[in-house]
Amino acid sequence: MAELARPSRIPVTVLAVLAAVLAVGVVWAYLKDRDAQARADDREAALRAAGNHAVSLLSLNYKTIDADMRRILATSTGGARSAYEANAGRLKETTVANKVIQHGVLRASGMVSQAETAAQVLVVADVDIRWDGSKTPAQERFYRWAMDVTKVGGVWLVSKAVQVE
Template sequence: MAVLAARPARILIAALSGVLAVLVGTGVWIAAQARDEQGRAGDKQAALLAAGTHAKSLISLDYKTVDADVKRIIDSSTGAAKAEYEANAAKLKTTTVENKVVQHGVLRATGLASMAGAMAKVLVVADVEIRWDGSKSPPQERYYRWSMEVTKVGGVWLVSKAVQVT
């Protein structure tokens, strides 16, 4: 009789152990999903920030600080975009200094168009006022819209392609 009474207790303990294992497994899965979602949200914000910072660098040039300005553009890019900026850096510096260009840019908006893994496409809107020191010409306002591809390289989001759109 004692053997029969112990059997339901073992079954109950086994069932409770199974339920506990399912609950622990579910909790671990939910925590992992939350971490993944938090990571994706962080990547989205970092991609937007990278594209916005790069755009601001592109439209904020001053002939007095052109070396540092061009360095910021190159440092915030990677791949083909970086190679293109490096190839054109000397010409940009010369033109900026010779014409005493002062550009003050304002970032208006960034928006995530798509994101897959370590690549994102960001739409960027920015405006700039361009003036030339010593010139009697009035400042010019220009409005820029870009489609930028950003790539996560070594944990950092960098612009790999910037195309102006109309």
């Protein structure tokens, strides 16, 4: 009887190697996409933190000044937080004495630079200021900041805010 030819193992080996290469490629693409999404999420969170901080700085009401100050402190860290804490008493006194009502509006924000736990953001915001019980007309003011934001415990907070022209 004639001997049957045994199939070569080469095609099976080639298919196994190709499958392994394909699997590595899929995993690499997934991880690369996941990292890109994490960077994009961090970028948006840093921009949002700076914008929220700007609105907090500009939105003050003599009737809710304690909560307003807590909101400013909750969105800041480091040197910015220390400066706000040092000036909180004077800001509260002035706001209450003059019956100030301010409403801030974020106009724009843009990323200047970003690293893993730090970023610099430019922020544009406006505020409408009025004085309760006063005949003085409301005023609109325009603010521009360069803000350093720092990721602390997974949360982006403003660590420095400098007004720019």
